[in-house]
Amino acid sequence: MPSKKMLSALILASAMAAPLASADIKVGVVTSSTGPIALVGIPQKNTVALLPDRMGGEKVTYISLDDGSDPTATVKAFKKLIDEEHVDAIIGPSGSGNAMGVIQFAAESGTPMLAPVGTAAVVLPMTEEKKWVFKTTQNDDLIAAALVDQMKATGIKTIGLIGTADPYGENWSKVMTELTAKAGISIVANEHFQRQDTSITGQSLKVLMASPDAVLIAAPGSSSVMPQTTLKEQGYQGKIYQTHGAALDPFLRLGGKAVEGTILAASLMLVLDEVPDSPSKTIATQYVNDYSKIFGSAPATFGGNVYDAGLLLKNAVPTALEKGKPGTPEFRAALREALENTHELAATQGVYNLTPADHSGFDERGRELITVKGGKWALLD
Amino acid sequence: MNLQIALLLGQDGITNGAIYALLALSILLVFTVTRILLIPLGEFVTFGALTMATIQSGKPVLFVWLLLALTLVDAALDIRQQVGQRFDMARLRMTAIKIGYAVLMVVIANTVPLADIPMAFQALLTLCLLVPLGPLMYRLFFQPLADAHSLVLLIVSIAVHVAMVGVGLLLFGPEGARTLPFSDTGLHLGPVMLKSQTIWVILVSVLLIVTLFVTFERTLYGKALRATAVNRVGARLLGISPVFAGKATFALAALIGVSSGILIAPITTLYFDSGFIISLKGFVGAIIGGLISYPVAAVGAVAVGLIEAFSMFWASTYKEIIVFTLIIPFLLWRSMTSHHVEDDE
Numbered sequence: 001m002p003s004k005k006m007l008s009a010l011i012l013a014s015a016m017a018a019p020l021a022s023a024d025i026k027v028g029v030v031t032s033s034t035g036p037i038a039l040v041g042i043p044q045k046n047t048v049a050l051l052p053d054r055m056g057g058e059k060v061t062y063i064s065l066d067d068g069s070d071p072t073a074t075v076k077a078f079k080k081l082i083d084e085e086h087v088d089a090i091i092g093p094s095g096s097g098n099a100m101g102v103i104q105f106a107a108e109s110g111t112p113m114l115a116p117v118g119t120a121a122v123v124l125p126m127t128e129e130k131k132w133v134f135k136t137t138q139n140d141d142l143i144a145a146a147l148v149d150q151m152k153a154t155g156i157k158t159i160g161l162i163g164t165a166d167p168y169g170e171n172w173s174k175v176m177t178e179l180t181a182k183a184g185i186s187i188v189a190n191e192h193f194q195r196q197d198t199s200i201t202g203q204s205l206k207v208l209m210a211s212p213d214a215v216l217i218a219a220p221g222s223s224s225v226m227p228q229t230t231l232k233e234q235g236y237q238g239k240i241y242q243t244h245g246a247a248l249d250p251f252l253r254l255g256g257k258a259v260e261g262t263i264l265a266a267s268l269m270l271v272l273d274e275v276p277d278s279p280s281k282t283i284a285t286q287y288v289n290d291y292s293k294i295f296g297s298a299p300a301t302f303g304g305n306v307y308d309a310g311l312l313l314k315n316a317v318p319t320a321l322e323k324g325k326p327g328t329p330e331f332r333a334a335l336r337e338a339l340e341n342t343h344e345l346a347a348t349q350g351v352y353n354l355t356p357a358d359h360s361g362f363d364e365r366g367r368e369l370i371t372v373k374g375g376k377w378a379l380l381d
Numbered sequence: 382m383n384l385q386i387a388l389l390l391g392q393d394g395i396t397n398g399a400i401y402a403l404l405a406l407s408i409l410l411v412f413t414v415t416r417i418l419l420i421p422l423g424e425f426v427t428f429g430a431l432t433m434a435t436i437q438s439g440k441p442v443l444f445v446w447l448l449l450a451l452t453l454v455d456a457a458l459d460i461r462q463q464v465g466q467r468f469d470m471a472r473l474r475m476t477a478i479k480i481g482y483a484v485l486m487v488v489i490a491n492t493v494p495l496a497d498i499p500m501a502f503q504a505l506l507t508l509c510l511l512v513p514l515g516p517l518m519y520r521l522f523f524q525p526l527a528d529a530h531s532l533v534l535l536i537v538s539i540a541v542h543v544a545m546v547g548v549g550l551l552l553f554g555p556e557g558a559r560t561l562p563f564s565d566t567g568l569h570l571g572p573v574m575l576k577s578q579t580i581w582v583i584l585v586s587v588l589l590i591v592t593l594f595v596t597f598e599r600t601l602y603g604k605a606l607r608a609t610a611v612n613r614v615g616a617r618l619l620g621i622s623p624v625f626a627g628k629a630t631f632a633l634a635a636l637i638g639v640s641s642g643i644l645i646a647p648i649t650t651l652y653f654d655s656g657f658i659i660s661l662k663g664f665v666g667a668i669i670g671g672l673i674s675y676p677v678a679a680v681g682a683v684a685v686g687l688i689e690a691f692s693m694f695w696a697s698t699y700k701e702i703i704v705f706t707l708i709i710p711f712l713l714w715r716s717m718t719s720h721h722v723e724d725d726e
Contacts, residue, residue, distance in 0.1 A: 034547060035654075036654055038550055042555055193693075194701060196652060196658050197700075198397060198649040198655070200693070201393040201693065201694075202691070203694075203697045206697070222652070223650065226649065
């Protein structure tokens with residue numbers, strides 16, 4: 001049969017091509033482009049097409065795998081990338097829980113891992129294993145600090161929290177408890193819900209009964225909308241704050257009038273037209289334009305985290321190439337060291353200054369206070 | 382907790398409970414007639430809600446292509462069955478009608494400005510698009526192994542569910558969606574406002590339950606389904622086609638699932654993978670009814686909704702645990718009071 005012949009020819013060709021390609025730098029990408037956190041994973045998977053194709057003069061091949069949001073599948077994908085493909089670095093995975101489960105495998109094999117995940121737990125507290133992990137998102141406490149400062153400045157004394165019952169919501173609840181205590185703000189209600197819940201009436205009523213000055217909703221993606229609409233429906237008059245998890249356009253579309261005036265802190269990618277010029281703005285604008293050209297719509301900020309991982313690698317590879325050839329443990333170790341010494345690297349989410357103690361390395365640059373005005377994102381004045 | 386809060390929570394619980402009751406009834410119906418535990422029922426709910434949302438947002442309705450594809454596979458199987466046999470014009474005509482229907486749906490979905498038509502028609506179109514998925518699902522996945530062990534049917538059912546969640550992600554994307562409310566007014570009842578959507582949900586649920594009851598008690602087709610549920614072999618001997626019974630129950634389940642989806646879409650954000658947890662709560666209701674009693678299942682499902690609403694208020698973190706733990710005492714009670722009959726299939 002001709003098709004069988006073609007197939008075997010293809011296999012033969014790919015088998016012959018493989019040894020030739022091994023001189024290149026190999027980067028594995030693991031994202032959750034299906035399953036419950038596909039919302040985060042899809043823009044990340046799409047961004048692989050925009051990652052640099054050359055680093056330090058060497059060609060880069062990307063091997064993109066999907067873990068279906070399943071932590072077990074993430075481990076399998078990591079093992080495959082490490083043991084079979086012998087990659088030099090891994091970008092991913094998308095989920096916080098998924099990332100926690102694979103740190104030991106990255107560390108065991110000595111493969112740098114750039115995790116575009118929300119939770120600070122992947123790099124803090126720093127351990128021998130977490131030395132191999134770098135985090136390309138702003139830590140929750142950096143974002144939370146901006147919100148708490150704003151609350152303090154506007155005279156808010158009591159707040160209510162509504163968060164998802166997952167690592168995202170839990171971490172926010174932890175961070176807010178610490179920060180508000182310092183700022184003299186008390187948390188009068190702390191409620192949880194599941195992303196797929198069909199109703200949040202109970203939690204919302206409980207918060208209403210405590211009548212706080214403001215409410216903070218900590219939930220990723222479109223799940224951040226329902227607590228807010230429920231609160232408004234039940235007549236809540238105070239200010240409503242959201243986290244960077246809500247910083248997506250569907251938030252505006254689903255929320256409509258109910259989300260008008262919401263305050264959140266997030267990356268500058270949301271309000272590119274309004275922020276003053278900076279190196280980050282130039283890079284983010286280019287990323288958004290390139291992405292829109294290929295996929296027809298602007299990327300969610302999650303995609304920017306993967307793009308940043310590419311920039312970090314590109315910046316570190318030339319130094320690492322001096323110490324070893326791609327595909328060797330020496331190269332990977334040198335790459336890790338070079339990443340750790342990244343200095344003043346501007347990227348889509350802000351400016352990176354990595355140190356052995358801080359593997360996330362953001363400061364206030366790139367973090368903006370944003371509000372919803374007339375159904376659009378706008379800088380808070 | 383004061384009266385007002387109790388009333389608000391009660392309203393919420395009954396709204397959700399009504400939906401769970403509908404789903405519990407369809408699970409029971411499908412299980413008694415075909416021995417299939419219809420895990421993909423939740424996907425009918427989400428597909429209904431998300432299709433409605435797609436229609437309202439004016440985006441292309443991709444689902445219609447899935448309908449066309451499945452119909453074509455179905456037609457191909459029909460024709461293959463006929464090859465080598467005597468031509469049966471009636472069956473050929475039936476096949477032609479099915480393909481014609483799917484093509485008509487494709488034409489409507491791609492030419493009519495769907496976002497601008499009245500909401501009642503949008504809902505009707507959603508039903509027309511999605512209800513055929515029920516019989517198609519039975520024909521393609523379950524009919525070839527209708528006589529298999531019920532465990533095999535359960536495994537296939539889970540497989541279909543997983544596949545449909547994936548298809549849902551492809552068709553509707555990872556974002557949540559909600560639709561416009563049917564009407565904005567509400568009814569003041571003492572200190573609380575009864576939301577109009579709540580009234581819609583309860584009215585339609587009661588209407589569907591009554592219709593089901595009348596169908597099963599009074600019509601020939603309903604009685605045929607009941608006969609199949611009571612004794613499959615006996616019903617077959619009396620000339621009731623098991624294929625017809627399977628397709629009819631799946632169509633009913635799809636109708637109920639999609640209607641539930643359309644009903645709750647304005648009050649909640651639904652995702653491509655929300656369906657499972659919703660139908661699972663209906664399943665808890667069905668278990669309370671021992672997978673046999675319709676009234677007990679309906680009451681049990683409403684109780685699930687109420688318990689969910691109040692536990693959401695008292696202990697939001699443990700809400701799901703409380704709801705699903707509910708199943709254990711009922712299983713214990715059931716296993717102690719009922720006689721165990723060896724399944725000889």
